[in-house]
Amino acid sequence: CILSAYIMNETYSLLFKRLGSSCRLFFSHDPVKIMRARGQYLYDENGMQYLDCISNVQHVGHCHPSITQAAAAQMDLLYSNTRFLHDNIVLYANRLAATLPKKLCVFYFVNSGSEANDLALRLARQYTRHQDVIVLDYAYHGHLTSLIDISPYKFRKLEGQKEWVHVAPLPDTYHGIYREDHLDPGQAYADTVKSLIEEAHKKGRKISSFFAESLPSVGGQIIFPTGYCKRVAESVHEAGGVYVADEIQTGFGRVGSHFWAFQLQGEDFCPDIVTVGKPMGNGHPIACVATTEEIADAFTANGVEYFNTFGGNPVSCAIGLAVLDVIEKEDLRGNAVRVGGHLIQLLLQLQTKHPLVGDVRGVGLFIGMELVKDRVSRKPATEEAAHLVRRLKEERIVISTDGPWDSVIKFKPPMCFSIEDAERVSTCIDQILGGWLTLKNTSSLQHSFPFDEIYI
């Protein structure tokens, strides 16, 4: 269709003219113009359907009618700020409180995961009166000035590491310093944090917080070893700091068995601050920070208010409530357990057939399949992963890579992803990897992205 091709080119050139080129498109070599979406399916300008394996923001499925309805109804009534009393914000805070351990009972509503993490940093610093932050290697916590400082994934390419930032090894038992054959990797990795704290103390520095995604995403869909978080929290508390669990990508039932990914670490672990973002509004800009009364009180004690113009407005909260309703009504956590479990089994079968599949890891609908050049060296198969993504796009499956070497095929689909979808994507991967040798010419494996970054 010449007209749509024209519109496509027009959009593309305007995009580069008007929007700079700082945001990398999916499939930048041949971008897709999506016109509409429903559930786990995307439709381009020719009506072509794509299966969406990565839109974790559209948590309960793209354009869920009951979310649209709740938003429109509240938009017609009131879209003001939180300087006026309104029921929605307290109803929403109550619903969120019911999903969390009792001590996490105070909520701040903001507009993005980045705003949530920045506020978490302010809360931690004001409560502890310490300045320093420990983060995990390869972590990404947001696009704000303060968060680039605590994101090794970013600051290594920019202004470098600040003196108040300490980087702990990523507890990655596939690539890291302690691996699956270690007797207690949870303890061993937690000890690296303890050592970092001791080193910081020797320099006279004081730890305000340990920041970590409950399942590191940009780091490569990592699952923490057993006991890691609890032991880290003990060391951090001993140093007078707090544990901040970044659940921006992992919260809201994505792991299926629990509402929050940190709960995978057992009932005897509880963070002091939890940040949430992407899935909360199913696309709508809403995010939040949950914390304890003690931390909230310390934040208020100086008499300086925290006000967020849009945060917690009646429409955002109506949308948030509607998302929670859909998760429950459609048993999306149960679906994540069933479909995610099945997908992992299918990918493990692929691992037995294809030497390229080095590791399969995941929980619920948060899954990574890591490609390696060979299984002994575990050398990341970056080009092969990029090529697989491109070939899957030809099969109308939208997926992308993650991890320090872009070698992890990541799955974080809308939570309505079905058994049939899982089988379709696994069959396609099987076929592509099966026909791998015929495809493996260097020109088609060229990695031509303008940015050496991965998708979040």
Next chain:
Amino acid sequence: CILSAYIMNETYSLLFKRLGSSCRLFFSHDPVKIMRARGQYLYDENGMQYLDCISNVQHVGHCHPSITQAAAAQMDLLYSNTRFLHDNIVLYANRLAATLPKKLCVFYFVNSGSEANDLALRLARQYTRHQDVIVLDYAYHGHLTSLIDISPYKFRKLEGQKEWVHVAPLPDTYHGIYREDHLDPGQAYADTVKSLIEEAHKKGRKISSFFAESLPSVGGQIIFPTGYCKRVAESVHEAGGVYVADEIQTGFGRVGSHFWAFQLQGEDFCPDIVTVGKPMGNGHPIACVATTEEIADAFTANGVEYFNTFGGNPVSCAIGLAVLDVIEKEDLRGNAVRVGGHLIQLLLQLQTKHPLVGDVRGVGLFIGMELVKDRVSRKPATEEAAHLVRRLKEERIVISTDGPWDSVIKFKPPMCFSIEDAERVSTCIDQILGGWLTLKNTSSLQHSFPFDEIYI
């Protein structure tokens, strides 16, 4: 009504239980529970109507049906992120570009004014490779860690002034160091910025940017003297820095005669970066940064991408486009000129009658009326202003104060504010000030807010 009083108390107590008490409510001594709103009117849980003089976020009027319709239609189609091509973002960028001087042609879409100012700071620093920032006294640029550092209104109460921040005097010709009787206050205030730069240079520091609201709001609804911005920009450019115009509260036609408040300073002044927020989405969380190709190119040059999960999504842009349509179709800029002009005339008449009214200033629907103890000392009448706000609430008019001493009654209503609304509020103020002596008992003038802050 006992039931609604119960619900009211319930909401209020839950609010304090679940949301901490960091955000101050309007009328915290007797908060209003607003259930719905339309145009410039708010309705409480008893159906009581209030005239809204301050909701600048609800720019084209609360709950405008065509905004709701545009949002719902797009929510039903696609609410994805900007990793896929979509027409809305480029159409919106084009429409915004048409309102700005040609050189401001690249746009970054974000979720809040704070995110916009943080990005502006990053852009300025990366482009200039300088670190330091000059800001105006009493300024507030947002709630993020980086912005509290450049907001004297906040950092004076918190961690204090950073060595890379330089505070210039607010060009306030009513209270400031150069007043309305000065021959050229624009030049005189611009010279204070020049001196600050010279002092910074002597310490070996380098200026990345001058940040200022185009009409300082928290500073007390200040109108810059003629020639100020152009001369400041000259000094800042000479020092290798850029001029950042914060139009978060003042853009989008609020001043009536122009689309942007910086344009009041004449055609020979153009900022290098403009940030926009509150009015863009009529309540929906959307904001943006406009800048030059050179600055955008410098930001991209290091190959590190800027990605904002929700920023510029198809729904936010559909809402943004609908807001621009309403501004044009309903001639809201023309309305701001007519109604704002009339309101200023009415307030100037009050000034001739009531000694308490020290100054009336404003442009379009951005107006301040400053109360003073007496006109010679110009001592701020803080308690009287607070009392006037409370009395107006009894008359069902929602208004609030601004300025370093909370002595400026501020008007920044939805842009559909009418001549009748202007006359109603001015008549009420006249009557309240007329009956002033009978009301002036100390107990009713007590200032009992938990925070010594002003509303934004």
